[in-house]
Amino acid sequence: MDRKTKETMVFTAFRGCALLVVLALIVLVGYIASGGLEKLSLDFLTEFPRRANTEGGIYPAIVGTFYLMLIVLGVSVPIGIMSAVYLVEYEQRSVMGRVFKLAVYNLAGVPSIVYGLLGLGIFVVFLGFGASLLSAGLTLSIMVLPLMISAAREAIAAVPQSVCEASFAMGATKWQTIWHHVLPYALPGIFTGIILSISRAAGETAPLMLTGVAVSLRSLPDGVLDSFMALPYHIYFMATQSSNLQATRPIQYATALVLLLLVLGMNLVAIVLRKRYRDKYKW
Amino acid sequence: MALIFARKDRPSQRTRRVTHMKPSERLIQMALTIATWSSVVALGAVFGELLLGAFPAFTSIDLLGFFTGTVWNPAHPLYPLYGILPLVVGTMLVSFGAALMAIPIGLGCSIWLAELAHPKIKAVFKPAIEILSGIPSVIFGFFALVILSQWIYDLLDPTMKLNALNGAILLAVMMIPIMVTVAEDAMNSVPMNLREASLALGATRWETIRRVVLPSSLSGIVAAIVLSFGRAVGETMTVLMATGNTPVITSDYLRSVQTMTAAIAIDFGEVEFYSVHYHVLFAVGLVLFVMTFAINILADWVVRRYKEDY
Amino acid sequence: MNMTTAIHTEDLHVFFEKNHALKGVNMDIEKNGITSVIGPSGCGKSTFIRCINRMNDLIPGCSVKGKVMVDGQDVNSDDVDVVDVRRRIGMVFQKPNPFPKSIYENVAYAPRLHGVLEDKGGKMRRRRHTKQEMDRIVEHSLRRAALWEEVKDRLEKSGTSLSGGQQQRLCIARTLAIDPEIILFDEPCSALDPIATAKIEDLLVDLKKDYTVVIVTHSMQQAARISDRTAFFYLGDLIEMGETKQIFERPGEELTEQYITGRMG
Numbered sequence: 001m002d003r004k005t006k007e008t009m010v011f012t013a014f015r016g017c018a019l020l021v022v023l024a025l026i027v028l029v030g031y032i033a034s035g036g037l038e039k040l041s042l043d044f045l046t047e048f049p050r051r052a053n054t055e056g057g058i059y060p061a062i063v064g065t066f067y068l069m070l071i072v073l074g075v076s077v078p079i080g081i082m083s084a085v086y087l088v089e090y091e092q093r094s095v096m097g098r099v100f101k102l103a104v105y106n107l108a109g110v111p112s113i114v115y116g117l118l119g120l121g122i123f124v125v126f127l128g129f130g131a132s133l134l135s136a137g138l139t140l141s142i143m144v145l146p147l148m149i150s151a152a153r154e155a156i157a158a159v160p161q162s163v164c165e166a167s168f169a170m171g172a173t174k175w176q177t178i179w180h181h182v183l184p185y186a187l188p189g190i191f192t193g194i195i196l197s198i199s200r201a202a203g204e205t206a207p208l209m210l211t212g213v214a215v216s217l218r219s220l221p222d223g224v225l226d227s228f229m230a231l232p233y234h235i236y237f238m239a240t241q242s243s244n245l246q247a248t249r250p251i252q253y254a255t256a257l258v259l260l261l262l263v264l265g266m267n268l269v270a271i272v273l274r275k276r277y278r279d280k281y282k283w
Numbered sequence: 284m285a286l287i288f289a290r291k292d293r294p295s296q297r298t299r300r301v302t303h304m305k306p307s308e309r310l311i312q313m314a315l316t317i318a319t320w321s322s323v324v325a326l327g328a329v330f331g332e333l334l335l336g337a338f339p340a341f342t343s344i345d346l347l348g349f350f351t352g353t354v355w356n357p358a359h360p361l362y363p364l365y366g367i368l369p370l371v372v373g374t375m376l377v378s379f380g381a382a383l384m385a386i387p388i389g390l391g392c393s394i395w396l397a398e399l400a401h402p403k404i405k406a407v408f409k410p411a412i413e414i415l416s417g418i419p420s421v422i423f424g425f426f427a428l429v430i431l432s433q434w435i436y437d438l439l440d441p442t443m444k445l446n447a448l449n450g451a452i453l454l455a456v457m458m459i460p461i462m463v464t465v466a467e468d469a470m471n472s473v474p475m476n477l478r479e480a481s482l483a484l485g486a487t488r489w490e491t492i493r494r495v496v497l498p499s500s501l502s503g504i505v506a507a508i509v510l511s512f513g514r515a516v517g518e519t520m521t522v523l524m525a526t527g528n529t530p531v532i533t534s535d536y537l538r539s540v541q542t543m544t545a546a547i548a549i550d551f552g553e554v555e556f557y558s559v560h561y562h563v564l565f566a567v568g569l570v571l572f573v574m575t576f577a578i579n580i581l582a583d584w585v586v587r588r589y590k591e592d593y
Numbered sequence: 594m595n596m597t598t599a600i601h602t603e604d605l606h607v608f609f610e611k612n613h614a615l616k617g618v619n620m621d622i623e624k625n626g627i628t629s630v631i632g633p634s635g636c637g638k639s640t641f642i643r644c645i646n647r648m649n650d651l652i653p654g655c656s657v658k659g660k661v662m663v664d665g666q667d668v669n670s671d672d673v674d675v676v677d678v679r680r681r682i683g684m685v686f687q688k689p690n691p692f693p694k695s696i697y698e699n700v701a702y703a704p705r706l707h708g709v710l711e712d713k714g715g716k717m718r719r720r721r722h723t724k725q726e727m728d729r730i731v732e733h734s735l736r737r738a739a740l741w742e743e744v745k746d747r748l749e750k751s752g753t754s755l756s757g758g759q760q761q762r763l764c765i766a767r768t769l770a771i772d773p774e775i776i777l778f779d780e781p782c783s784a785l786d787p788i789a790t791a792k793i794e795d796l797l798v799d800l801k802k803d804y805t806v807v808i809v810t811h812s813m814q815q816a817a818r819i820s821d822r823t824a825f826f827y828l829g830d831l832i833e834m835g836e837t838k839q840i841f842e843r844p845g846e847e848l849t850e851q852y853i854t855g856r857m858g
Contacts, residue, residue, distance in 0.1 A: 003487050003489075003490065003676070004487065004676075006489065007487045007488060007489035007490075010489050011395075011399060011489065012487075013391060014391040014392070014394050014395040015395055015399070016400060017387070017388045017390075017391030017392045017395065018391070018392050018395045018396070018408065019385065020388055021388065021392055021411075021415070021459055021463075022408070022417070023413055025411055025414065025415050026457050028418070028422075028423075028426055028456075031426065031430055032422065032425075032426070065293075067345070078318075079318050079321055079511075082314065082315050082318035082319070083315075083318050083319040083321065083322060084579075085315055086315040086316060086318065087319060099323065099325065100319055100320075101320060102583075103322045103323040103325075103326045104322050105579065106576060106579055106580075107322055107325060107326050107329075108324055109510075109513055109517070109575055109576070109577075109578070109579035110326075110329055110517070110522075110572065110575065111512075111516070111517025111518070111519065111571060111572070111575055112420075112517070112518075112519055113517075113519045113544045113547050113548050113568070113571075114329060114333070114517075114568050114571060114572050114575075115329070116547075116551075117332065117333060117336065117547070117564075117565060117568045118328060118329050118332050118333075120532075120551075121332040121335065121336055121565075122328060142325050145321070145322060145325065146322070151320065159386070173304075173305060173308050174308065175307075175308050175311045175312075195415070199417060200417070202419075203417075203418075203419025203420070203421070204419065204420075205419070205420070205421045205519075205520045206520060206544070206548055208546075209548055209551065209552070210551050217304040225426070232419055232421040232520075233421075235421050235422070235425055236421050236424070236425075236520065236523075236524065239424075239425050239428055239429065239524065240428070240524060240568040242540060249429075251511055252425070252429075256421075256422055256425050259419060259422065260418065260419075260422055263417055263418065263419055264414060264417070264418075267413065267417040268410075268414070269416055271410045271413060271414075334693060402653075410614060474690075476686060476688060477690055477692060478691070479651065479686065479690070479695075480647065480686065480690045480691075480764070480767075481692075481702070482648070482651065482679065483646060483679055483682030483683070483684040483686075484679065484680075484683070484702060484703040484706070484766075484767065484768065484771065485676050485677070485678075485679040485681075485703060485706060485707060485771065486676070486702075486703075486706050487676055490706060494702070494706075495692055498693075498694070499692075499693050575714040591693040592693065593693050593753060
C-alpha cells in the first residue's frame with residue numbers, strides 16, 4: 001500500500017469519527033425533541049403537576065431551577081471574578097499562586113455526587129440550613145466556582161499589556177487600572193463565563209439529591225430556607241420512580257426538552273457572544 | 284481545562300516590594316485574597332467533610348472487609364455487608380468500556396479538527412462539541428434509560444435491559460468533548476514551522492501528523508485521555524439511570540452493575556441519618572474522591588513532566 | 594534552457610487572494626553554484642523560492658500560475674507528485690526548526706520516510722534502511738553540514754538543546770540526508786549571530802560544489818560575499834539578474850542601483 005493511499009484511508013477514518021460525534025448529538029437532541037414536542041405548551045410551563053405527573057405542568061420545577069441559578073449568580077460570580085483578578089493581576093510566580101491554581105484545578109475534577117456530600121455535611125447539617133434552596137444553591141455555587149474562575153481568568157489574562165501600561169503611566173493605582181480598564185475590557189469574556197456557569201448549575205442533579213430537592217410541592221418556595229423542586233431532578237424522579245412510567249412518559253420527554261432548551265439556549269448565547277467579542281477585540 | 288495549557292500568564296507586574304499602597308488599595312487586595320482563598324478552603328472542606336463523615340464508619344465496620352469485601356448489601360436488616368469491590372468493579376467496567384470507545388473516536392476527531400478541517404466547517408463543529416459537553420447528565424441518563432436500552436435490547440438481547448454497556452456508550456459520548464478539547468489544544472500548540480520542515484523533506488500530511496505532531500503533543504494527548512477518564516469515573520446521573528443499579532462483580536457488559544457514584548446517590552434517598560450505612564456512604568465518597576483526585580494529579584503531572592519544548 | 598540550468602521559470606505568477614505577489618517571473622538558475630535572491634522586504638523573494646518546492650501550497654488562498662521546470666519536469670503542474678518534488682528539493686528556513694527528537698532522529702527522519710530505492714529483479718522497490726546504512730547516512734550528512742565533530746558524542750540528545758547556529762546546521766544536515774539536487778535557503782542566517790553566520794556561509798560555499806544552492810537574503814553583503822549569481826526582485830518583479838560581481842559593481846537597472854547604494858529600503 002503506497003503512502004498516498006494510506007493517507008487517504010486514515011483521513012477518511014478521522015472524518016468518520018467527526019461525523020459520528022455530530023450524529024450522536026443530532027440523535028440525542030432529535031429524540032428528546034420529537035418525544036417532548038407534543039406536550040410543550042404555555043400551559044405546560046405555567047401549571048403545577050397534577051395526578052402524579054400524568055397531567056399538568058412543571059411550573060414549580062422551572063421556578064426552583066431559576067431560584068437556584070439566582071443563588072449561584074449571586075455567590076459564585078463575585079467570588080469567581082475576584083479570584084480571577086487576584087490570580088492574574090496580583091499573584092503570579094509565587095508559591096501561593098501555584099497553590100491556588102492547583103486548588104481550582106482540582107476542584108474542577110471533583111465528582112458532582114461528592115459535592116452533594118459536601119453540601120449535606122456543611123450546609124444542611126452543620127450550618128443548619130436544612131433541606132433547602134440555600135443549601136442546594138450554595139453547593140452548586142461551589143461546584144461551578146472553578147468554571148467561573150477559569151473563564152474570568154482567561155478573559156482577564158487576554159487584556160493586552162499595553163492597556164495596563166498606559167494606565168500606570170498616567171499614575172493610576174493597580175486597582176484603579178483593573179476597575180476602569182481591565183474589567184471593562186474583559187467583560188464579554190466574563191459574561192460568557194457567567195452564562196456557562198449558570199447553565200451548568202441548572203443541569204446538575206446529584207448535588208440536589210443530597211441537599212433536599214423535593215419530589216412534589218403544593219406551592220412555590222417562600223424563602224431560601226424552603227424546600228424546592230428542580231427540572232433535572234424532576235426528570236430523574238419521573239423516569240425512574242413514577243408509579244406509572246408509561247403514563248408519565250410524555251411529560252418526562254417534555255421536561256427533558258425544556259431543560260435541554262434552557263441549557264442549550266444559554267450555551268448558544270454564550271458561544272455567539274464570545275465569537276462576536278473575539279472578532280471585535282481579536283483575542 | 285484551559286488551566287493546563289495556560290500560556291497567557293503575564294509576567295509579574297511588580298518585581299519590587301510595594302511600599303506605598305493606599306489603605307483602600309490594601310483593603311481591596313485583602314478582599315481579593317480572601318475570595319481566592321475560598322477555592323483552597325472549599326477543596327479542604329470537601330476532603331475534610333468526607334473524612335469527618337467517613338470516620339465513624341472506620342471504627343464501626345471491618346475496614347479490611349470494606350476494601351476487600353465482594354458483597355455490597357448495606358440495607359440488609361440483619362446482616363448488612365459493606366464490601367466496596369462490586370462498586371469499584373462497576374465503576375471501572377463502565378469507565379474502561381467508555382474509554383475504549385471514546386479514545387479512538389475522540390483522537391480521530393481531534394486530529395481531524397486540528398490538522399484537516401476546513402476553517403468554515405471547524406467554526407460549526409467546535410460549537411457543536413461545546414454544546415455536547417453542556418448537555419446535562421440527567422438527559423444522557425434519560426436517553427440511555429428510555430431509548431438506548433431499547434436499541435441494545437433489540438440488537439443484542441441482553442440478560443438485563445439496563446446494563447453496563449448502556450452506561451458505557453453514553454459515558455463515551457460524554458467523554459469525547461473533553462478529549463477533543465484538550466487534545467486539539469495540545470496539537471494546535473505544535474508550531475507550524477515543524478510541520479513545514481517535515482513537508483519540505485518530502486513527507487505526506489499523514490506522515491507529518493504521525494511522526495511530528497502526535498509525538499510532540501503526546502503529553503497533552505495523554506492528559507486528555509486521563510482527564511476524560513476521570514470524568515467518567517466521577518459521573519453520577521448517567522450511570523445511575525443507565526446501568527441498572529445492581530452491585531455485582533462481573534465482566535459481562537450485558538448485565539446490570541452499580542457504580543460508586545450511583546450507590547451513594549441512590550442509597551441516600553433511604554438511608555437513616557448517622558447510621559452505619561450513612562457513614563459508609565461517606566467512606567465510599569472518600570474513596571471516590573481520592574481516585575478522581577489522583578487521576579487529576581496524574582494528568583497535571585504528565586503535562587508538566589513530558590511537555591516538549593520546541 | 595541548457596544543460597547547466599537547474600531551474601527554469603516561465604511566466605511565474607503568484608496570487609494571495611487579490612494580492613499579486615509575483616508578476617510574471619522568468620528566470621534561469623545555474624547548476625552547482627550559489628544564486629542569491631535579494632530585494633527589499635515584501636518584494637516576493639521568499640514567495641519565489643517557495644514556488645520551487647511547492648511550499649506555497651500550504652498557504653490558504655494562494656494560487657501559483659506558470660511553469661517551474663526542474664530537471665525537465667514542470668513541478669508546478671497539477672499532475673506531478675508534490676511529495677516527490679520535495680524529496681528532490683531541500684529547504685532550510687529562516688528560523689531553525691529542528692524536531693523535538695534526538696539529533697540522530699532529526700537527520701534520519703527523511704531517509705526513513707523514503708527508504709532505499711533498489712532494483713529487485715528488474716522492478717524498482719523501496720525498502721527500509723539497515724542500522725548500518727542509516728548510521729552512515731547520519732554521519733555523512735552531519736559531516737557535510739560541518740556539525741559532526743560537535744555532536745558526534747551526543748547524537749541522542751534533543752535537537753532543540755543545540756545553540757541557534759548548531760540547530761541551523763542540523764536542519765541543513767537533515768536536508769542533505771536525502772541527497773537533494775537543489776537546496777533552497779530562506780534567509781537562513783537572519784536569526785543567528787555573526788559567528789554562526791560565518792560558519793554557515795563557509796558551509797554554503799562548500800556545498801555549492803555538489804548542489805545547486807539558492808539563497809534568499811536581506812543582507813547584500815552576504816550576497817556579495819558568497820554568491821556566484823544574484824537576482825534582484827522589487828515589488829514582485831524580477832528586475833535584474835546576472836553575475837554577482839556585475840550586479841554589485843555595474844548594475845544595469847536604475848532600481849537595482851538604488852537598492853545597492855542604499856537609497857531604497
